[in-house]
Amino acid sequence: LVWEMKEDNNAKPVTVTVGPNYIDLTITNMTISPGSPTQGQPATVNLTVKNLGNTPAGNFMVELNPDSLFLFTPGPQTISKQVNGLAAGATTTVSFQYTYPVSGNVRLLGNVDAFNNIAESNKFGPAENNNLKILNVTVQPAPIDLIITGFTINPASPVRGVEATASITVKNNGPWPANDFAVQWLLSNTDAFGPLEFINGLNPGESRTVTLKGTYYVTDTYTSRAIVDVFNTVVEPGPGAEANNTQDKTVTVVPQQATVTVTLVSLKILNSGDPPPPLSGPEGEWDPFIFAVLNPTATCNVLSQSIPGVECKTSSFDVEAGDTVSLGQSITVTLQEYTPLVIAAGALEQDLITPDFMGYVVKFAFPPDYLSLGTFTLNAEHGSNCGSNCFQATFTVTGTANYPTSAAMVSSTTLPPDVDATLSRFLDVINPTN
Ligand SMILES: [Ca+2]
Ligand SMILES: [Ca+2]
Ligand SMILES: [Ca+2]
Ligand SMILES: [Ca+2]
16 A cells, blocks of 8 residues: 655655554563462462554453463363453553462463454464463462371370370461371380371361370380371471471370278177186287288388288287177278289287287288179188187278279289288288297
8 A cells, every 4th residue: 555645835745655454462471470379379470462563452352371281170260351452562461360279380371362352463474373371380389387286195194004095186287278187196206106097188277186095005104296297198388397297295104003992890709719617717808909901012010020011900809709899990002013902810819828829811812803802701710729710800892993994914813922921921920829
């Protein structure tokens, strides 16, 4: 085309050559801010759009696909904005806000005139193939931080052989949901394994408490450990966030033990110890009557002797055959582990010259059987004159243990040597005819 301009007072013609009208839209630049965005935090994508043509463009659409490789399933929606015209040679910036839901490498794809509202060309022909722009970006994982906010063990001092419970409270201290992870309790921090439980994800700020059961089998002091995300299935990118996933606690495991009270309720006198009539003097004088329970932490001082490992009580009274003597004496002992309960009692009857030994009773029982002895009567034996016809003693045993009966260790039915020796010593001391 030749367009002629004429002016009346200028005779010289001016000739201007004008090319064809064309529009060519393109994306000259695409950036994302921050350059490596963080999962869960909004990022801004700026597309610089230019009209390379010589003619203004009408309205057209600019489109952004935040994940053109379809890393995410389901993929995010493509987002678009309208540009209300663009002059020849002009540029404009189109901004999109986008928040990536997961981390990883993504490819952004920008597209100008996405709906092809504009027929584009340049002096060489059609210009529809310069409308795309690619930007490869790495999305950083969200700063999830799983932490342990509570770690308690119940009982605080577990009993050997008895199941204990650990309560571990964990929290997602980050701004983005965490996927599945496991919480573990190591009874000792030297253990390779421990009871654990999986948590099916945790929302930002959310806490969850797991209750785990475990049994210590050896009395000792342990460093016990709670661990969150033990298999590291959750990426915790913040500074120190992977290093704050354990919490330790000192645990002292105590032995099984029972507190047992033995009450000597009464005696039934079968033989007073006096010589038979007519030589009989006044009624029998039982002095002392000795009631004992073996107790590793006590010492019995009786008959000018000191007997370690025995707790004892003495009494004295005058009796006739057939009497019932109410005593109501109690001894409470604490017995650990296999230590048996051993009860013994014996009497001396004071004559003018040498005392008569009125025999003794002995009863022993092992844990946990001694907790269910209840009330029972024993017949004294080995009296120096009355044999097994001296007296009967009635006892009641009550007790409580720090372990359930089912957790008690089964032990032998014979006394351990040290206990047997202590009992023998006691019986020797109270029997002067030995
Ligand atoms: Ca174009
Ligand atoms: Ca077009
Ligand atoms: Ca952490
Ligand atoms: Ca982790």
